[in-house]
Amino acid sequence: MERRLLLVSNSTLHGGGYLEHCQRDITRFFGRDVKRVLFVPYALHDQDAYTGTARDKFRSMGYELDSVHEAQDPVDAVRRAEAIFIGGGNTFRLLKSLYDNQLVTEIRRRVLEDGVPYMGSSAGSNVATVTISTTNDMPIVFPPSFSAVGLVPFNINPHYQEPPPGSRHMGETREQRIAQYHEEPDTPSVLGLREGSLLLVEGNRATLLGTSRARLFTRGEPAVELQPGSDLSFLLTC
Numbered sequence: 001m002e003r004r005l006l007l008v009s010n011s012t013l014h015g016g017g018y019l020e021h022c023q024r025d026i027t028r029f030f031g032r033d034v035k036r037v038l039f040v041p042y043a044l045h046d047q048d049a050y051t052g053t054a055r056d057k058f059r060s061m062g063y064e065l066d067s068v069h070e071a072q073d074p075v076d077a078v079r080r081a082e083a084i085f086i087g088g089g090n091t092f093r094l095l096k097s098l099y100d101n102q103l104v105t106e107i108r109r110r111v112l113e114d115g116v117p118y119m120g121s122s123a124g125s126n127v128a129t130v131t132i133s134t135t136n137d138m139p140i141v142f143p144p145s146f147s148a149v150g151l152v153p154f155n156i157n158p159h160y161q162e163p164p165p166g167s168r169h170m171g172e173t174r175e176q177r178i179a180q181y182h183e184e185p186d187t188p189s190v191l192g193l194r195e196g197s198l199l200l201v202e203g204n205r206a207t208l209l210g211t212s213r214a215r216l217f218t219r220g221e222p223a224v225e226l227q228p229g230s231d232l233s234f235l236l237t238c
Helices: 020-030 047-060 074-080 091-100 104-112 174-181 233-237
Strands: 004-008 036-040 064-067 084-086 118-121 155-158 190-193 197-202 205-210 214-217 224-226
Touching: 004 020, 020 118, 020 197, 020 205, 036 047, 047 064, 074 104, 084 104, 091 104, 174 190, 174 214, 190 197, 205 233
Parallel strands: 004 118, 036 064, 036 084, 084 118, 155 190
Antiparallel strands: 004 197, 190 214, 197 205, 214 224
């Protein structure tokens, strides 16, 4: 079975509601075959409220939503899932909870072996990659490893941005922080997804979608700007 991923930079875009900016992409991605989506709300503390928000949105799109935190057996819930959506929040909290509930391996198996559609937003996109080392979040908890689910062979930096014109802030830019990451040996490429951008992966094909450009960082090479519609399939063979 082919892997199918929809990796979104952000859940909310200025001027719109929750997942409104990518609603059309979501319904195209899940299609009519999927009836129920398993939601993973571990990235936020109030998982009941988070689930309520996601459930209302998915019902408006024609899908029922179950939350893994409501299941008696989270592993069994993943094994029975028609589709998986991992939402945003704190990436360290999310990954620790995935390890604590023994879901890292099971999610990887369902997506890569069974072809279960996987959608991630922000932190949910981070954990789909090689490691969470390029997240923007603070390490408020400590997962047993930075190694993530590994659905793609590169990393993502959601919410990627440059300093606004005229900024007097003297701290490192996002680009400088990614360059520091690439000072370490054997570090994978990093796809900086700006607000409003998302990546669609279908088998061995990857396409940049959305309304914003992305920026690709590869160790030892100049950064590259990518336009919406760009074919990024080469990233899947890195």
